[in-house]
Amino acid sequence: MNRLPLLFLGIFLTFASAWAGLVAYPYLALGRLLPITSEETGELAPPPLSGLAEAGMAVYSANGCLYCHSQQVRPAYLSTDIAKGLGPRRTVARDYIRSKPAFLGTMRTGPDLTNVGLRYSAEWQHRHLYEPSEVSKGSIMPAFRYLYTMQKIQGAPSADALKDLTGPYAPKPGYEVVPTEDAKALVAYLLSLKRDYALPEAPEESLE
Amino acid sequence: MTTLVASLNPASNEQTLDKIERSAIDASARLPVLLFFGTAIFWLVVGSLLALVAAFKMNIPGLMDSEAWLTFGRVRPAHLNTVVYGWASAAGIGVGLWLMARLCRVAMMNTSLLIVAAIFWNLGVFVGTLGILAGDSRSIEWLEFPGYATPILFIAYAFIGIWGVIMFRFRKPGHVYVSQWYLLAAFLWFPWLYATVNILLIWQPILGSAQGAVNWWFAHNVLGLWFTPIGLASAYYMIPKVIGRPIHSYYLSILGFWSLALFYSWNGMHHLIGGPFPAWMISASVVASVMMFVPVITVAINHHMTTKGHFDGLKWSPTLRFTVFGAMSYTIVSFQGSLMAIPTLNQITHFTHYTIGHSHLGLYAFFTMMMFGAMYYIVPRLIGWEWPSASLIRWHFWLAAIGILIMFGALTFGGIIQGLALYDPAVNFMNSLYFASPWLWVRSFSGLLLTAAHVIFAVHFVMMLLHTGAKRGEPTLFARPIPEEETLTA
Numbered sequence: 158m159n160r161l162p163l164l165f166l167g168i169f170l171t172f173a174s175a176w177a178g179l180v181a182y183p184y185l186a187l188g189r190l191l192p193i194t195s196e197e198t199g200e201l202a203p204p205p206l207s208g209l210a211e212a213g214m215a216v217y218s219a220n221g222c223l224y225c226h227s228q229q230v231r232p233a234y235l236s237t238d239i240a241k242g243l244g245p246r247r248t249v250a251r252d253y254i255r256s257k258p259a260f261l262g263t264m265r266t267g268p269d270l271t272n273v274g275l276r277y278s279a280e281w282q283h284r285h286l287y288e289p290s291e292v293s294k295g296s297i298m299p300a301f302r303y304l305y306t307m308q309k310i311q312g313a314p315s316a317d318a319l320k321d322l323t324g325p326y327a328p329k330p331g332y333e334v335v336p337t338e339d340a341k342a343l344v345a346y347l348l349s350l351k352r353d354y355a356l357p358e359a360p361e362e363s364l365e
Numbered sequence: 366m367t368t369l370v371a372s373l374n375p376a377s378n379e380q381t382l383d384k385i386e387r388s389a390i391d392a393s394a395r396l397p398v399l400l401f402f403g404t405a406i407f408w409l410v411v412g413s414l415l416a417l418v419a420a421f422k423m424n425i426p427g428l429m430d431s432e433a434w435l436t437f438g439r440v441r442p443a444h445l446n447t448v449v450y451g452w453a454s455a456a457g458i459g460v461g462l463w464l465m466a467r468l469c470r471v472a473m474m475n476t477s478l479l480i481v482a483a484i485f486w487n488l489g490v491f492v493g494t495l496g497i498l499a500g501d502s503r504s505i506e507w508l509e510f511p512g513y514a515t516p517i518l519f520i521a522y523a524f525i526g527i528w529g530v531i532m533f534r535f536r537k538p539g540h541v542y543v544s545q546w547y548l549l550a551a552f553l554w555f556p557w558l559y560a561t562v563n564i565l566l567i568w569q570p571i572l573g574s575a576q577g578a579v580n581w582w583f584a585h586n587v588l589g590l591w592f593t594p595i596g597l598a599s600a601y602y603m604i605p606k607v608i609g610r611p612i613h614s615y616y617l618s619i620l621g622f623w624s625l626a627l628f629y630s631w632n633g634m635h636h637l638i639g640g641p642f643p644a645w646m647i648s649a650s651v652v653a654s655v656m657m658f659v660p661v662i663t664v665a666i667n668h669h670m671t672t673k674g675h676f677d678g679l680k681w682s683p684t685l686r687f688t689v690f691g692a693m694s695y696t697i698v699s700f701q702g703s704l705m706a707i708p709t710l711n712q713i714t715h716f717t718h719y720t721i722g723h724s725h726l727g728l729y730a731f732f733t734m735m736m737f738g739a740m741y742y743i744v745p746r747l748i749g750w751e752w753p754s755a756s757l758i759r760w761h762f763w764l765a766a767i768g769i770l771i772m773f774g775a776l777t778f779g780g781i782i783q784g785l786a787l788y789d790p791a792v793n794f795m796n797s798l799y800f801a802s803p804w805l806w807v808r809s810f811s812g813l814l815l816t817a818a819h820v821i822f823a824v825h826f827v828m829m830l831l832h833t834g835a836k837r838g839e840p841t842l843f844a845r846p847i848p849e850e851e852t853l854t855a
Contacts, residue, residue: 174627179582179646183574183579221441223504235712236712237712237789253641258570261640263715263720265717290426290427293795298426299438
């Protein structure tokens, strides 16, 4: 091939077509979505995150939770996600406008976390993060003990000390395990993961 | 008469002239290309060790879990980024630079640009990997390097791009060979890809799920429009070179190139089937993925017909053996990729180890093996020394080939079982872990084989640099090739 202008033009145009469709379009159409206000309650959907949950998002990112946990519920015609109870409806673009980054995930070595905030309490999350296999038999999730501090009880036990810890890493008598700021932020973020608000573009799907 | 002239002035012989020209090009390429190769092999070994840590953590969750920097969620992206940017990209750049110089038929100019580029590139990978381990990962797949590392890589790349343009501008007149189309395209596409994601995902992040689209447009195109064209450029050069005959069909080359450019660039969204995007975006990617049959079959036929009748070359030529392994893997991985994009199958394989098996078939069995093949050809020409040991090359090949096949098989079977468990509403989630577990042990074992292969290759490369062993007059081959006349009579 010696018609170089043609070569360069082709190299440019083929790439530009996909760039327009898969980059420019989502940037213009999906990248500027706003939350909607519910007419009945006046609340925003999706609801804003607390400052602590925002900080927790950074902990989630730093420790690579997304390599095992997805955050997307696929529609019923494409999957069994809804039948498996991952959520009452598929997730849509607006569900992610407060998420930085989007944490869609491509693996489910661990369960999907789209609605994990609806399933477990803060107490459970802390015990689970500290030693997953003690709380969830057969789990291969790594322990995040480095987000917790084991310390000697000074006077009265701390209010936020983890309760009912079992297993080899449970504190000895006179000691307690308390969450670091990172652990508290991470749990606040996990609790915020609940897509239980209604969005007009994603009605709940019934399963017949 | 000609012999008389030749004996008086060797340069009057055209073949000798060609040889002189080639060795001048190789001499000019020595430092920059060796720098890219050497650092690439270093990162390959580092990346393999990180991979082993990540793999064994899936078998033994309590392994090394007391330190934040060794947690699975940091080691895994550290593995991916060291092998993608530290190894594969640097190896690809090295091979690409050398091919470019050989095919432009001019000695490399301004090599200091490339040396600066190599230093910056490795600095970027180093800073980025430490950043991930320290907890600054962006958690954007294939783009985990923190925002303070990616500009270093971009600067490095800018030097390479500028150099490439100068090089092509001053090429000797003549036909522009198919490998050059692929290289030019890859060298122009990569900065566009990388700049786009740096702006839209790191510096001024766009909102929400739009990030997912841009993320996978990028991640898939790093494979499709950066590694694949470099790998194919190498195959289009090495196969005809080693067996000594031209490419089967010029027209198939053209068709293969343009259909790749058109279809591959649209593939990315098949990683997000069912995700929070307009249906047409996903559909477009699914269609484009299936259309990938066109470039893949075209290239497969072209390479097969070129090699046809010369498959005995696989017995003696290390370059050909690695390259043909890579080329065949390219066909298989692309077929698999097209099928995986079909939504019916995708709902089983999505979110499972099956996808990990697929990506290793692409980045390793295809691209990495292709780079090994090219390096076995290029390095002796750069330093004027033959590989010290044929048996080390043999060990390298078989450990890598058997290792990647076991890894692919284990992740594929494990992934399908895991996927079926995840799909069936009656099956408890925990079962998907139990079912996949034995296969993940097999995967870790295969990782040991691959790491051994890489250590052998690294040692051999260092031996090569040190000019170990006796000087050989001819290339290091697995066996003595049978001369053509003998094959004809046999």
